[in-house]
Amino acid sequence: MRTRLHAAVFFRAAACAFAVGLTALTVQAVPAAADEYPCGHQVGGDILAKYNELGGQGGVLGCPTSDELPTPDGRGRYNTFDGGSIYWTATTGARPVWGAIRDKWAATGWEAGKLGYPTSDELTNPDGKGKRQQFEHGTMYWHPTLSNGAHPVWGKIGELWGQYGWEGGEFGYPTSDEYTDSDYNGVRQNFSARHISLFWSAGRGEPNGTCIGECVGYEGTTDVPWVKQTKVWKALGNGDIDVMVYPTDKGFDDADTNYNQLWDQAWAAVPYPKGLTDAQGSSMYKQIACHSRYAYQWPDGSHVTGDSWDLESWRPDVSWDYAMNPVTVLIHQCNWT
Structure with missing residues (x-):
């Protein structure tokens, strides 16, 4: 009995050893990715x-x-x-x-440039026509007709662009690389929708209100009767928003006849800022009404309110009487605290 038991154990051990050896040979026989x-x-x-x-x-x-x-x-x-x-x-x-994205990546310095290495394959955008590819420090976008070539998007401009829906949002595709804007002490990038550009500033110092310190924003031009351009600035420190509306000559003369229409035309060039509360929006509506109502012209052709009407989110939502009464306007000049 003992002899038979020893023999059975031996044969089992030998069979296991043979199976393990066969498995090892099988794994080694097919490398995961042998050179070709x-x-x-x-x-x-x-x-x-x-x-x-x-x-x-x-x-x-x-x-x-x-x-x-x-x-x-x-x-x-x-x-x-x-x-x-x-x-x-x-x-x-x-x-x-490959393609236009590779060519632009090469122009930025390949993997040693600002984008770094690719982290995704080339992807098709939801519109079915545009392409994008993600890199370590940004994303490259291309569209056959809307982007004017391939362009990288990154940093604070990329974050702001993403908040408004990326290429499918209100700014559309990038149509330029970032470029230096010395007037803003920062950089700017152009996008396809509504002749819009997005910008980032390290800070413009006094007396630039919202952009004393680091800020981002966007601006656009349009051809509506009363407004030719609108600029939106947002302070990255405290979130304050400043909107600068540039009226046309007709806007200076006639915009106070319909405040609702004026308000709509102010946003014809750019999207309404995200994050504004109802109270802030109400205050800014009254500010533009005040500016347009009292935009009297000086003998030299300039206007009492200057070239633009500034709408500032941090100003409280006051009553219509306080905002528009000629007596109180002499005091606050449409810039109440």
């Missing part, structure tokens, strides 16, 4: 897996034009192909880049 040499160039690892996922030589990338190479910063690896490139890092994975 399509069109005579070495492609391997995750880059090869992504390349094959995209159809290999018959896909959008076509033949490789280089072996796998290290990026200059030592973080990543890449291969170039007839139709683009695939870049890989341990944190981003393997990501293909």
